[in-house]
Amino acid sequence: MKEKVLKAMQxxxxxxxxxxxxxxxxxxxxxxxxxxxxxxxxxSVISPKRCYYEPA
Structure with missing residues (x-):
């Protein structure tokens, strides 16, 4: 699941x-x-602003 989520973010x-x-x-x-x-x-992931996430 983590891999799918990270791939979707990328x-x-x-x-x-x-x-x-x-x-x-x-x-x-x-x-x-x-x-x-x-x-x-x-x-692996950071939050640039509240409730939003992106790959580190």
Missing amino acids: EAQKPVRPGDIAKALDIDSKDVSKAIKELREDG
Whole structure:
């Protein structure tokens, strides 16, 4: 799941919200949020502004 979310962020080429990723991947936004949390903890994703995320 983390790989799918990270790939979707890279393809967007701009900061995105978890809901946008969930729509793009057609999955539950809670699963996306969980994956983003894990990606933030390992440093793969940063948050340039509140509720938006992009690859580090």
